[in-house]
Amino acid sequence: MLHGKTPDIPEHVLRLAGIGPDKLRAEWSLPGFISMFLPEFPHRTVPGQEHFQVLGYIAKGSFGPILKVKDKTKQKTYAVKVIPKSEILRLGVLEQSKEEVIVQRQVCHPFVHDLQDCWQTQRHLYIMCDYCSTGDLYTYWQMVGQFAEDTVRVFAAELGCALGFLHDFGIIHRDVKMENILLTDNGHLRLADFGLSRRLERGGRAFTICGTIQYMAPEVLSGGPYNHTADWWSLGILLFSLVTGKFPVPPEPDHCGMLRKVRAFPYEMPLSFNPPFALLITELLCKTPARRLRTLDRFKRQTFFHGTTFDLALLQRQPVELHNHAAFLPLSCGDAFRRTSAGRSASSRHSDAVAPPRLEALLKGHVALQQ
Template identity: 55%
Template sequence: MSGPPPSPGLAPAERSQAAQCSSRCSQQGDSIPSPGPWVRGWKRVLSGVETTLSGLEQLWAQRKRRFPDLGPWEPALLPSEKSLTEWPVPKLVSLFLPEFPVRPPQGQQQLKNSLCLPCVPPQVLGFVAKGSFGTVLKVLDCGLGALLAVKVVPKVEVLQRDSLRQCKEEVSIQRQVRHPFVSGLGGSWQGQRHLFTMYDYYSTGDLHSLWATVGCFSEASVSLFAAELALGVGYLHDLGIVHRDLKMENILLDERGHLKLTDFGLSRHLPQGERAYTICGTLQYMAPEVLRGGPYNHVADWWSLGILLFALAAGKFPLQAEKDHVAMLASVTRCNYEVPASLSQGLSLLLRELLCHDPFHRLRHLYHFQAHPFFRGMAFDPELLQKQPVAFVLEARAVLPAPAEAVPFQDFDCDLISLPAHPCPA
């Protein structure tokens, strides 16, 4: 039996690795072997071993003092989980259900193949990003010859920051979205000490890296990316979702150079007519009504889009980030956002309408974009927009550094102590 073809988005070295994995699968046939080191490697990842429970024990003790009915800390299987896992499950696991089941969903073919086929284990190729709240890894699934992005978040951090509700909301939102310009969720599960979420991996990197490489974008490129983002953001708003962190770093580029809006860590469901008051996002992109602490709604995302397009077209941000939201609000209030004279009249008008301080007069509906002079002749149709690859994006890929050396997945430690300290090139 021949192995599955490698993903077209893989680099040559990664394609070679995937081919070797598929070849091993073919030579060993269809039979399912007895568990070996590679199986134990996956189980170690899923259960998050080699980390301490002390942080969770302390948090559980604090919660038990407030809620005596929580019961003991001792690991115990929940009735509904006895058929799903071999390792003892602490009662604390139930806090993360159902958004994070106790093992990868049966429907996730990538992980099913990795756990069942006689093949070498998946390999961690390096970091995609490492922040203060979780780490995203670039993973090669040898069974499918596909690249995945796996986000690993320690449970103790979720509870310490009291962000359980937002963590579950993020997964709920990404399970809901299905759009060509929005990144969806590949799967989510939990180990004893970590939460895992899986996404498609986009080898071209993010929009900020591209911007830092090429500088100012042509107006034709700005119009294409603006149309794709308008469609994606408009789709989210139609579902009652406000993103709240629209920025270049949260926009990925697929293998053909088109956009994928991602990172819903600050997003929330906000039904039409309701208002939010939480000050959150990235200072340089935050709308004035958000910096003031609300009330605000979905229209705040369009301000962020205006900041993003300004930076793409001008090669710089209209304002530098301040030390806190109070100083940023003062700076935003003083600025009138004069666009460079080199920009066309249509683009200047678009930026002024997006960067309107009054949210009631801000450009905020998809039909406003469709009828705007800057988009004259532009078809707001995802299929047509994606028909041709974005040439300058693909050319910029050639100057990116080579991928990091692979690390065997069975040697992977959820605390990421043994992996390189530098990000993996996209």
């Protein structure tokens, strides 16, 4: 049973767990608080020190810490996100959190971030992903300012392959942005954070205004209907920004203001763009979804990719030159389970060597994790 202040959980959620309106105190020993997260999050205890070693603290996510852990048996390093169930229920994102796990378990692609495992204990959810030591693309972009078109060509091919795969699988990502793209040790990309993704078959339509505002397609900003085509717009914004060092339209504080700016902006390509790259971005940033570049096959045929392989095995061996920076902070996985966001994620990030005092129990052997 929880001691002290009771979490502010909506009554309808408590009823789902078997607690009526006359018993609003969250009694976490009740089976309902386990079953409501099943089957997506199997119930088990946290692996002990004989299996896992906590190496450090990576970041403060939207709902809890992200820890760097080592599997002693496999001798592999992972990132584990620790999420209090009370936060998931309080914010009403139970179905969203389960959907993310469902989606990630179904996909396996070299340019999509792998979900290794997930489970629940009495009070927490745990999501374990591959650990990418190099960090996220946004952090790197902030340091280097802008990328050469040759480097962006490889990035674009990898992200295009990832989006094409997801869309063919009936999944729309809805939050393609630099912060949700991780870099491997050899400079290749992994599309991460499926917190806003959903299953959407070809021909399906969505209406939820969600994503990160400066990347959102006009049809998303207006409340739909929209489909997988919106992800290609986000890719266009991302590629434009990587090369120029700035977003074509700075973020506005609200969706209505952003929509007005996007509708009015001409999206003329800078003279510094080579014509093939300018053509690619122009087709991705077409405001009319039906005329937008929206399939991997059409993407591959762009002049910009002349001579570029889209074979996944060969693409992974393509050299990507990244500059080493001591200040580059490692990040393991995106801020999953975020609510609809009007801007860039504001989660704080720390080096592995820095751990807040309240996480001492986590870093000394899972004392708090076993609750």
